Amino acid sequence: MRIKTFSLTTILVVLVQIISAQEKVLSKEEAVKLALENNFGIIIAKNNVEVAENNKNILNSGFLPSITGNAGANYQRDDSTFEFPGQFITDEDGNQVPRPDTDLYKAEAQRYNAGLTANYTLFDGLGRLYDYKRLKEEYNLSELQARETIETTILQLFTVYFEVARLSENIGVLEETFSNTKNRLQRAEYSFEYGQNNKLDVLNAEVDLVNDSINLMNERQTFKNTQRDLNVLLNQELIKVFRVDTTIVFTDPLTLDNYLNEGERNNIRMLQAEKNVMINDYSLKAGKSVFLPTIGLTGSYGWNLNQSAPSAFFPGINTNNTRNFALGANLTWNLFDGGSGITQVKNAKILLDSQDTLQEQIEQEVKRDIANAKGNYENRLExxxxxxxxxxxxxxxYNRSNERYKLGQITSVELRQAQLNLLNAKTSKNLAKYNAKLAELELLQLTGQLLNTNL
Incomplete structure (x- = not known):
């Protein structure tokens, strides 16, 4: 019976190995590529950049003139009867007779007009100039915000990716532990059958085998759940199964030192703070435009065609065709607007001062974060x-304990303790490896180099 069980287990192990070999290996580079293309947060961030790009376009700057076209047409048809009471006319015989009524049927009148009006602001107190510069800086800020989203997503991606890698390595360790415990159970059963030991060793091995099986089952389930988490980040089908690359390469220390030297300058929060200061500065300068006059030009061109209907006194169709062209200039100076403009400028100055203070705060926090991340990385690497x-x-x-157990020099409990020590050591090493790499990635993100290095 034991031979049949062993054969079935061997077949299952072989099948699992064949299925695993058929699973596609998801490399780190491919995972990043899929995230950049499909991740929901990154897609939204890219859309925000496109909106900011549209806003900074010359079409949204106010530097182009406004042109308005208008056209109209009017058609009128009248059927009229004109009466002349008390009026007389001379007939052919020279007699005075009452003037007869006059009927006009289908008397048509048509009117057409078309025109163009153009307005252009020559000078508005430099408000639109600084607004245009502000829109450009807002576009640059949106790019930085998109970069921050991408960096955060990539860091989140590798947190899950490395967790899948860690669990896959742990499964290998647990499978090895399960196999060793199973072999120990077989040896204990053989020894018990031949009277070399008591039933206690067999029972201990059976309990340990059940525990190892449960641990392996739980780890495999956690592995499947984490794979689904990774599929969500990559916007892939949840049922998709793959293997990951468990190779870890740490950044060269000299290269990392160069990154640290430029860390504050390339940090994404620092760059965003600088852009926010510039945006508030341009907003302040644009607000001061209310104290200056506005000078503009206007121009118009019009065409009118009027065809009037015949009347009792003018039986023919009268046509009037006119064209006109006009140019003008205007100057508007709001000498006093009740104080709202002054208030806006004062508030803009306060906001600019607040942004300068916030930039100083962010600078201090970034220095602290980089120092902490550097310390964490060095500690985890050690x-x-x-x-x-x-x-x-x-x-x-464990190898020595196993040999001594075969020779009967130690008990199964002592062998199990050595086995657990090895299991804990291997799983702890896996955890330490990926923790160190994640600490490195966090440090690279803070120095602004996460997207510029080979992961």
């Missing part, structure tokens, strides 16, 4: 190196 050494020590300890 922890990872120590965990690697711990794995070597735990491996040697």
């Amino acid at each position: 922890v990872f190196r120590l965990q690697e050494q711990n794995v070597n020590t735990a491996t040697n300890n």
Whole structure:
């Protein structure tokens, strides 16, 4: 019976390996590419940049003239009867007779007109100039905001990506632990059958095997859940299954030092703060335009065609065709608007001062964040190196304990403890490896280099 069970297990393991081999490997580069193309937050951020680009266009600047066209047509038809009471006319015989009524049927009148009016502001106190510059800076700010969204999404992406990688490596460790416990159970059963040990070793191995199986099942379920989390970030089908690259390469220390030297200058929060100061400065300058006059030009061209209907006194059709052209200039100076303009300028100055203060605050916070991130990265990297050494020590300890167990020099409980030590060492090393890489990515984000390095 045990032989059949072993054969079935072997077949299942082979099938799992075949299915895993068929799964597509999702590389880090491909994951980033999919996120940039499909992530919902990044798509919205790109749309916001397009809106800001439209706003900074010359068509939205106020520097172009406004041209208005108008046209009209009017048609009128009258049927009239004209009476002349008390009026007489001389007939052919020379007699005075009453003047007969006159009837006009289908008397048509038509009127047509068309015109163009153009207005252009020559000078508005420089308000539109500074508004145009402000719109350009708002576009630059939107690009920085989109970059921040992309950086945050990429960092979130690799947080989940590395979690998938960590869980996949942990599953391998747990499978190895399960296999070792299973072999121990088989040896304990053989030894019990031949009377070399008691039933306790068999029972201990069975309990340990059940625990290892449960741990493996839970880890696999967590792995599937995390894969679905990654699919959401990449906007892929939730049922999509893949493997990830578990290779980790850390940034060269010299390169990282260069990034740190320019970190404050390239930090995304610092760049945004600078743009906000410029935007508020342009808003203040544009607000001062209320103290200056506005000079504009106007021009118009018109055409009118009037065809009047015949009447009792003018039986023919009268046509009047006119064209006109006009140019004009105007100057408007709002000498006093009740004080609202002065209030707006004062408030704009206060907002600019607040933005300068906020920039100083952000500068201090960025320095702190970079220093903390650097310390965290160095600490986690050292922890990872120590965990690697711990794995070597735990491996040697388990191998020696296993040999001593075969020789009957230690108990199954002592062997199990060595096995658990090795399991914990390997899983802790996996956790330390990816924690160190995530700490590096956070440091790269703060220095503005997350999108400029090979991950």
